[in-house]
Amino acid sequence: MRRRLIVSTLVLSIIAVTLLGVPLAIVASWLVLDETHRRVQRDADAVAAAVQIRNDQGERIDEADLTRVYENQHVTVRYPSGEVVRAGGGADGAQVRAQARTSDGALVIVSTPRSEVDRQQVSVVLLVVVIGVLAVAVTVGLAFLEARRLSLPLRDLADRADRLGSGDSLPARRRYGIAELDRVAEVLDNSATRVRTFLDAERAFATDASHQLRTPLTALSMRLEEIASSARSPEVVEEEVQAALAQVQRLAEVVEQLLAAARSGRDAELGPTDVDEVVDQQLAEWDTAFRRASRTLVREGDSGLRARASKANLSQVVATLLDNALVHGDGVTTVRMSATGQSIVVEVADEGAGVPAELVQRIFDRHVSGGDGTGLGLALARSLAEADGGRLTLARERPARFAVFLRPVRDEAPPHRVVGGPA
Known part of the structure; x- marks a missing residue:
């Protein structure tokens, strides 16, 4: 039982974690990518605003200014005159790009490597996996404890039932804190009490039967011995036969009384x-x-x-x-x-x-x-x-x-x- 409960709990927890974790990992990855797009777009808008301010002041933004602020990104500024200002790392490989224009027509392009986004997505997915594994481990641990909590009382109840079937009718009076198992234990205790009562009644019946049958049987045996020893005297034989028949009748009455007491579950009186x-x-x-x-x-x-x-x-x-x-x-x-x-x-x-x-x-x-x-x-x-x-x-x-x-x-x-x- 314990193994089946643990295995079934493990399977159910894996299914539940999979059904919850896979969509969660997909949504988390999408959110990381979306947040990266938004951040790059905000950076492009910020650079365009800075370029516009410089243009209004009659100045040009230079590479040093851009590198100081956006050292981890590649920034390109194209002025309408054809002048291009670049800052940051190279733009090789897959990129996440965003662009913005100033009111003067200058084009600002900001990009960040896609590999950085991929690393963040992998980290999120790994976090979801770790959480799922921990959830499965905790669930299996709790299932093990619950299986142990259930199996031990069931084994004890099985032992008590086996002892009851073997004639040990002493109630255990143990309870386990589980309503259903406590009810079974209570029924077993009540059954043990009733079995003990029945056994005591059977022992009493056997004692009474041996006591009440011994006397008429002894008397009957004596009468038969008298008949055997007086076989040559018809008068004595007839007298002893009548006495033996009386003892047989007496014995039959005793047997009837004992059977009536056994059928009614009581001695031959009601107090x-x-x-x-x-x-x-x-x-x-x-x-x-x-x-x-x-x-x-x-x-x-x-x-x-x-x-x-x-x-x-x-x-x-x-x-x-x-x-x-x-x-x-x-x-x-x-x-x-x-x-x-x-x-x-x-x-x-x-x-x-x-x-x-x-x-x-x-x-x-x-x-x-x-x-x-x-x-x-x-x-x-x-x-x-x-x-x-x-x-x-x-x-x-x-x-x-x-x-x-x-x-x-x-x-x-x-x-x-x-x-x-x-x-």
Whole structure:
């Protein structure tokens, strides 16, 4: 990437300097020649004026007078009588000439060597070339610094993504001062946090599974050993078979509970969750992203609400709705919390164009998106809400307002976590 950026910048700078420098050199050369013509003409007019003054005084201008003033030029004065006065160097080679006449008819011719003009033109062209080379060098230097400034963060992000793919889910929390790269870094950090949460959940699930399955499996093994040792006693075999079947049924129930917990992303219980804490946490996490997009996050409604839901699931649902409002919405995004007789309601609304009419009925379907997204966010958010016994709906189409309905916390004791054991 760095090489491509430097080479492309070099090519563009050479093209720009060429397009600007060539016309500039041509115009500068023409200006040098034009200024020389004007200067020679001014000198011719000045000599003619001096000759006229001398004529009015009854005198003739001589070669010494002309040489003293115009030693670097060739001056010729032709009087009407045929007298010629010459001064200065020879007039060999190409010359830049100018002439003037006095009122008495005297002709004054002033010339300067064209070689002097050529030297001045070459000097101007060389100056333009030097400036162009310096401009290209400075541009390439700046491109090198910018390429280094961009490539190093990209390499770091690639390493972080590789580590994340290898299971290192510790967020780096580094920022680079470039909005786009900082956004990628923020997404990687959020992904690392979520991956860490998922890994912890998987480890917890594996631990719980081994713990809850070990006891019924041990009991079942013991029953089977009893059956094997009592093969000659039908009464004992039947009794042990019934006990083994009971343990199998118990084992099946434990497996079902574990699978339900794994599918809902929680243990086999839903404790009271402080809705304010979850919403405030998400608002704090998303505030930077909204401010970078010149957007505003506003929190309204009731406080002190508690719902029977998984904190992780509710956090993910709110995060998905805020991300959806940031990407697809516009204006102020408002998170409003309220309590009805049957539900705790969390609403996320923005001031954008809303959901297109053709997507309203399918907005929560998988792979359905109003932009370039994957179309999985809202579908997963609805699944998480439903896993906690709630629901996620599109409360208003334009501007879009989504509402999450959660079960309120009542006075009854929360359900206990189920742990498998012997029958």
